[in-house]
Amino acid sequence: MPNAIGKFLERWLVTTLGVLAAVVLVPGIDYDSIPDLLVASLLLGALNAFARPLMVWLTLPLVILSLGLFVLVINALLLYAVGYLLDGFHVAGFWPAFFGGLVISVVSMAVNALAGSHRVRVIFKWRQHTERSDTGTNRTHTIDLED
Numbered sequence: 001m002p003n004a005i006g007k008f009l010e011r012w013l014v015t016t017l018g019v020l021a022a023v024v025l026v027p028g029i030d031y032d033s034i035p036d037l038l039v040a041s042l043l044l045g046a047l048n049a050f051a052r053p054l055m056v057w058l059t060l061p062l063v064i065l066s067l068g069l070f071v072l073v074i075n076a077l078l079l080y081a082v083g084y085l086l087d088g089f090h091v092a093g094f095w096p097a098f099f100g101g102l103v104i105s106v107v108s109m110a111v112n113a114l115a116g117s118h119r120v121r122v123i124f125k126w127r128q129h130t131e132r133s134d135t136g137t138n139r140t141h142t143i144d145l146e147d
Contacts, residue, residue, distance in 0.1 A: 015045045017111055020037065022099075040082050040083075
C-alpha cells in the first residue's frame with residue numbers, strides 16, 4: 001500500500017509543478033493561495049483520471065480525424081472546469097485554458113522523463129548490415145526502437 005501512496009503523491013507533485021508552470025507562463029491563469037493551487041492540481045488529477053477517458057471515448061471520431069490534437073481541447077476543457085469548480089483558482093477563458101493545458105502536459109512529460117517515471121524506454125541499437133551491390137560492399141546503420 002505505501003507504494004500506491006507514493007505513486008499518488010508523485011503524480012500529484014508532478015501535476016502541481018505543471019499547474020504552477022502554467023500559472024507563471026500563461027496570462028489568465030491564477031490562484032489565490034497555496035492550498036488553492038494544491039486543491040486545483042488534485043482536482044485536475046482526478047478529472048484526468050476519471051473524466052478524461054470518458055471524454056476521449058465520446059469524442060473518439062474527432063480525436064482520430066484530428067490525429068490526436070483534439071485531446072488538447074479536452075485538456076483545456078478539464079482545466080477550465082477546475083477554474084469553474086474552485087473559487088480560489090481562476091482560468092480566464094478557453095485560450096488560457098488551452099495554453100495552460102499544453103504547458104501542464106509538456107511539464108508533466110518532462111518531469112516524468114527526468115524522474116524515470118515512465119514505463120516506456122527507448123533503446124538505440126546500432127547494427128551493421130552488409131549488403132552486396134555491383135559496385136562493392138555497402139554498409140548501413142539501423143536504429144531499433146523498443147519499449
